[in-house]
Amino acid sequence: MASRRPRVGLEEKLPSGIVLTSVEKLAGYMRKNSLWPATFGLACCAIEMMAAGAGRYDLARFGMEVFRASPRQADLMIVAGRVSNKMAPVLRQIYDQMAAPKWVIAMGACASSGGMFNNYAIVQGVDHVVPVDIYLPGCPPRPEMLMDAILKLHDQIYDEKLGPNREKVIKEVEAAAMAAVPTHQLKGLLA
Amino acid sequence: MSDEQHGMFGAAGTGDTSGYGGLVRATASAGSSQRPFGGYFDQVADDLERAYPDFADAIERVVVDRGELTLHIKRERLVEVALILRDKLKFEMSMGVSGVHYPEDSNRELHAVYHLLSVTNNQRIRLEVSVPDVDPHIPSLVEVWAGSNWNERETFDMFGIIFDGHPGLTRILMPDDWQGHPQRKDYALGGIGVEYKGAVTPPPSDRRSYK
Numbered sequence: 185m186a187s188r189r190p191r192v193g194l195e196e197k198l199p200s201g202i203v204l205t206s207v208e209k210l211a212g213y214m215r216k217n218s219l220w221p222a223t224f225g226l227a228c229c230a231i232e233m234m235a236a237g238a239g240r241y242d243l244a245r246f247g248m249e250v251f252r253a254s255p256r257q258a259d260l261m262i263v264a265g266r267v268s269n270k271m272a273p274v275l276r277q278i279y280d281q282m283a284a285p286k287w288v289i290a291m292g293a294c295a296s297s298g299g300m301f302n303n304y305a306i307v308q309g310v311d312h313v314v315p316v317d318i319y320l321p322g323c324p325p326r327p328e329m330l331m332d333a334i335l336k337l338h339d340q341i342y343d344e345k346l347g348p349n350r351e352k353v354i355k356e357v358e359a360a361a362m363a364a365v366p367t368h369q370l371k372g373l374l375a
Numbered sequence: 376m377s378d379e380q381h382g383m384f385g386a387a388g389t390g391d392t393s394g395y396g397g398l399v400r401a402t403a404s405a406g407s408s409q410r411p412f413g414g415y416f417d418q419v420a421d422d423l424e425r426a427y428p429d430f431a432d433a434i435e436r437v438v439v440d441r442g443e444l445t446l447h448i449k450r451e452r453l454v455e456v457a458l459i460l461r462d463k464l465k466f467e468m469s470m471g472v473s474g475v476h477y478p479e480d481s482n483r484e485l486h487a488v489y490h491l492l493s494v495t496n497n498q499r500i501r502l503e504v505s506v507p508d509v510d511p512h513i514p515s516l517v518e519v520w521a522g523s524n525w526n527e528r529e530t531f532d533m534f535g536i537i538f539d540g541h542p543g544l545t546r547i548l549m550p551d552d553w554q555g556h557p558q559r560k561d562y563a564l565g566g567i568g569v570e571y572k573g574a575v576t577p578p579p580s581d582r583r584s585y586k
Contacts, residue, residue, distance in 0.1 A: 270550045302579050304557065304565030305549075371573040 208346050215285065216341040219334075222258030222282065223251040224275070226265025229292040229324040233264045236327035246334065255281040260337075261314070262330070266294035267307040279314045287341065289318045289333055292325055299323060405440035412437070415498055416444040419464065426463040427456065435505075445488075445501040450513050453504055457489075457519045460502075465495040469520035472527050474534035476559045484508040485536050489516065489523075506536065515541040533558035 195204060205213075225233055237243045237251060252258040255278045267275055279288070290310050293299035296319045298308035310316060317340065320333040345353050379401045411417050416439060424430045433452035438445040448456050460466040468491065475486040483505040491500050504513055515538040516523045527538040528547040535556035538544055546553060555562055566578040 270548070302566035302569070304563070308567055367572060368570045370571075 208344075208349065209342075211346060212342040212344050215344070216338040217247060219246075219248050219260045219287075219338075219341075220258045221248055221251050221260045221262055222255050222278065223253055224261050224263050224278065226263070226267060226271065227292075227294065227324075229264035229295070232324045232327050233262055233291065233330060236330045241327040241331065243331065243334075246331075246338070248334065255279075256283065258282055259284075259286045260289065261286070262289045262291050263295040263310045263314075264291040264324075266299060266301050267310050267313065268305050269307060272307050272313050275310070276313050285344075287317045287337060288314050289320055289330075289337065290316045291320045291330060291333070293321060293323045296321065405438050407436040408439040412439045412444060414442070415496075416500075419444065419498065419500060422464050423456075423459065427459045429455075443499070443501065445503050447503045447505070450504045450506060453502070454514050454516065454519065456502070457516050460491060460500075461519055464493065466491040466493045466498070466500070468492040468494060469516065469523050469526070472516075472523055472530045474530040474536055474558060476534060478560050480505075482507045485511050485534055487513050487530060487536055511536045512539050513537070514539050515544075517541055532556065535559065 235241055237249050243249045259282060261279055261282065290296045294301060295310045298306055307313060318333045318337050320329060322329050379399055412420065433449055433456055435447040435449060470490040470492050473488040475488060477484055484507060486503055486505045489502040491502065506513055513536055515527055517527065525547060527541055528544060530536050531538060531544055532546040532548050533556055545551065564580040566580060568578045569576045
């Protein structure tokens, strides 16, 4: 929590029990420790998601064991399973009903890319429908992997910028993405 | 109906070295059966004949295969036979309505199969109705077994069989504005090609024909 900015001498004169930080850091700290997942179990990944919430893996350690059935009370959508074309508008509506700031984890191969279901019925990656923050591979991923994804998302939220800083970061990420070589132009080993 | 199948998933000339491409299997479609049918099937047939005088006219053929009885019924007589089976022979439940598509079987392309269960007598039989692709109409059995409602909607959605008299025959699995009926044999699997680091994988429907 300590500020990384150069000290200006103020810290030396603070009474005990007072900590200085930036609004960004404080907001990130609060947000990352108060994530409310929405239930969006669609297939076998949902079983692993439920296991992560139950006693053995104990998502309560991160204060996230209560999955809200109402999107109004949730700010993290864990898309657990394959999304069919018929489910896609429902998924988008649930996402739109969630209060910002909100995040999405595409859990498993199907939610990330369509997985083994490359056919007429299944959306080939949930990022066609909603913006995804974390892609979690696995078929299905183990609860440990889901928790790893959640912890990485926590770090991401902790470092999230606010206001003009955020716009600057978004521009930088966009520029980097445009400059990167697209995968269809990459050649060589499939690694 | 085709008598033999070549390869697996229709794989042929693809450089498939697994051996499945050279596989030839005879598919014997079960022919009509003669009495005695065995087990309780004779009793069911006797009771049905007694309770339903037009039995000979309504039944196209009777098949006993793998210890299971299937009655092929003319679609005009389906509701009458179903009512007799429910009220007189105590087949209280219809466990589901399956669809089958036989593209080679001209004028009998689409089949609807009703799996019936008698809880009273612990008996199971099957009704099968076949209709041509150009006229895919079968009378609805929702009035006989209310549980057939969603089953018939599903069979309509997947195979395009129209159940006349159904209270609300709409799609149940696919989106309402969907084109086509996905479980028919001639329905393309779809999918997209995948390209990664110069390697190209064509969409599944181009890779195999999935018989």
